Amino acid sequence: MFFVPDILLTPFFVPYLVSDMPPMKRSNLGRSTARAKRMKTLRAAETDAEREQRLENLRVHASTSRAVETDAVREQRLENLCAHTSTSRTVKTDAVREQRLENLRAHALTSRAVETDAVREQRLENLCAHVSTSRAIETDAERESRG
Numbered sequence: 640m641f642f643v644p645d646i647l648l649t650p651f652f653v654p655y656l657v658s659d660m661p662p663m664k665r666s667n668l669g670r671s672t673a674r675a676k677r678m679k680t681l682r683a684a685e686t687d688a689e690r691e692q693r694l695e696n697l698r699v700h701a702s703t704s705r706a707v708e709t710d711a712v713r714e715q716r717l718e719n720l721c722a723h724t725s726t727s728r729t730v731k732t733d734a735v736r737e738q739r740l741e742n743l744r745a746h747a748l749t750s751r752a753v754e755t756d757a758v759r760e761q762r763l764e765n766l767c768a769h770v771s772t773s774r775a776i777e778t779d780a781e782r783e784s785r786g
Contacts, residue, residue, distance in 0.1 A: 671679075685693070705713070731739075754762070777785075 682690075708716070728736075751759070774782075
């Protein structure tokens with residue numbers, strides 16, 4: 640425990656007690672936190688079964704939390720996601736964007752090379768459903784720009 644002078648306990652100074660202060664911001668944004676290092680180590684050591692279980696738990700948690708959210712909360716979440724995505728995309732340079740697309744293409748090639756017929760059929764069905772849904776709601780101008 641530490642000594643607090645009586646003057647600091649007056650109503651004017653009470654909000655400024657050390658326990659009520661917000662956490663300090665990190666000065667070096669590139670530095671990893673101890674928690675991040677610990678999680679990285681744990682994830683590097685986990686087995687495939689543990690990884691699948693962790694990801695399944697994340698999916699279940701996301702679906703249950705989104706199932707009970709109100710329309711207003713959902714709209715706010717999607718607006719925040721959209722704003723974050725657009726901000727991060729405007730900051731990226733063309734070289735970074737091209738590298739990301741190249742990485743995505745390489746990942747798609749490797750994952751498609753090892754996918755089973757059932758997985759391929761499911762992926763193509765999902766793609767077909769997505770394309771038909773997006774084309775059903777597109778405007779005439781969007782349809783013309785698509786070619």
